[in-house]
Amino acid sequence: MNYSALKRAKIPYDLNLSGPLLKWLMKIAEARPFLDEYLGTPQELKLLRRAKIKAVTYSNQIEGNHLDESEVNAVFQGKKVQASAQEIKEISNYRTALDYVEKLAEDKRKLKQSDFCDIQRLVTQGLLSEKQVGRFRTIPVSINNSATGEKIDECPEPHLLKDLMDDLWKWLDENQGVDPFLQAFGFHYIAVSIHPFADGNGRTVRLMQHLLLLRGGQKIARIVPSETVIMRERDRYYSTIRQAKSLQSLYPFLEFLAECFAIASQEVVTEGKALLREKAGASPKARHERILSFAKKQKTFSISDVLLVLPDIPRRTVERDLSYLVKEKKLVADGDNKGRTYRSK
Numbered sequence: 001m002n003y004s005a006l007k008r009a010k011i012p013y014d015l016n017l018s019g020p021l022l023k024w025l026m027k028i029a030e031a032r033p034f035l036d037e038y039l040g041t042p043q044e045l046k047l048l049r050r051a052k053i054k055a056v057t058y059s060n061q062i063e064g065n066h067l068d069e070s071e072v073n074a075v076f077q078g079k080k081v082q083a084s085a086q087e088i089k090e091i092s093n094y095r096t097a098l099d100y101v102e103k104l105a106e107d108k109r110k111l112k113q114s115d116f117c118d119i120q121r122l123v124t125q126g127l128l129s130e131k132q133v134g135r136f137r138t139i140p141v142s143i144n145n146s147a148t149g150e151k152i153d154e155c156p157e158p159h160l161l162k163d164l165m166d167d168l169w170k171w172l173d174e175n176q177g178v179d180p181f182l183q184a185f186g187f188h189y190i191a192v193s194i195h196p197f198a199d200g201n202g203r204t205v206r207l208m209q210h211l212l213l214l215r216g217g218q219k220i221a222r223i224v225p226s227e228t229v230i231m232r233e234r235d236r237y238y239s240t241i242r243q244a245k246s247l248q249s250l251y252p253f254l255e256f257l258a259e260c261f262a263i264a265s266q267e268v269v270t271e272g273k274a275l276l277r278e279k280a281g282a283s284p285k286a287r288h289e290r291i292l293s294f295a296k297k298q299k300t301f302s303i304s305d306v307l308l309v310l311p312d313i314p315r316r317t318v319e320r321d322l323s324y325l326v327k328e329k330k331l332v333a334d335g336d337n338k339g340r341t342y343r344s345k
Contacts, residue, residue: 001174005163009156011193012248013171015182021251024258025181031265034272035220046275047223047268056094058227059206062234064146065090089126094203097122101207102222105214113169116191119207124200132198136161141195145238152238153245155195164194180216184209185257189250192241206230209257224268229260287313287321292330292344300334300341 006013017025057072067088071081075091097119104115121134131138136158143152156164168190175183191205206227213221230237236256243252287310294309295301306318322342325331331342 001171003167003171005160005167006171006190009160009164009193010245010248011164011190012244012250013186013190014250015175015178015186015254016251017182018251018255020255021182021258024255024262025179027262028181028258028265031224031262031269032220034269035223035265044223047272050271051223051225051268052095052098054225054228055098055210056091058225058231059203060087060090060094061231062146062206062227062237063090063202067091086127093123093125093127094207097203097207098210101211102214105211111172111211111215113165116196116204116208119211120197120200120204123203123207124197128199136165136196137198139198141198141201143192143195143201143238143241145235147234150238152242153193155193161194161196165196168194180213180218181258181261182254183216184212185254186250187212188257189241189244189253193245220265224261224264226257226261226264228267229263230257233260284321284324287317288325288330291321291325295331295342295344298343300343302341 003013053069053073053076057067057069060067065087067075067081067083071083072091074081075088076095081088100122101119104111117134117136124133138158140155140157142154144150145152168187171190172183172187175186188205188209191208192201195201197204210221233256240252240256244250290310291306294306298305303315303318303322306322307313307315310318322331322333326333326342330345332345334341334343
């Protein structure tokens, strides 16, 4: 594979699995059964809304925006918040761009560089000179830590951008068959290193990572906002960019992003289970539906099994629920009280 422009700029691009990277990808895989099961359920709608608020909040916080989740939610609802007009505009722009990306994920056509530029246009509209919106920059820039102002890396000069972006798109095409996480995380690093835009590079690239994961069939990306963990580890985000360049290897950055996504996945699983417990205990009808759903997956089960499914519900309540379902002939009970088992009708 000949990526001469990337080579001249000393931007690494080879994708390979390392031990730590494989470990984090396996952690993501462990979260998938739970998250996949609840895609399309009422709980998913809550998780989707929370994920959107978190993604918008923390992707902007990485770049220095000060609005928190409650304030971002208020902006979503058209309420006034105590913040600068620029910070509010950054939030509304990012929400629009995220909605666009999720629609673009459903489009079957091949992604073009112009799509990448369109995302940046939505992110920076009204915040940047029109000459630098939706097109590659004409000015020199550097990667800086937004919290400290520390310069992380100098970026390629504007006259080099066309060849670099052509190489990046060739790399994207030639890595269509690899693991979607590797492709998305690799694109993230290469694009950030090129820094093709005058502003909005980090936000645009994180949205592009989201798009590539969705296009790669990773639907859980819609409810896993890894930006929350990246923000908590913002200094590591920048240090691994520098480390990857120094080592001429994608490993440090790929491993970091995989770790962030894996931790975020586990946090969403915990949040989703809490929502299920809340729903399960909300009403007898909700508990009955949960018990019957569980019963369909079992040959037989005991009250102890149900208590594991409904850990916050008292035993006496579960006993009454099971008796009711047996009486209504939705379950069959076998055996005496101590050894009683249940099965679907």
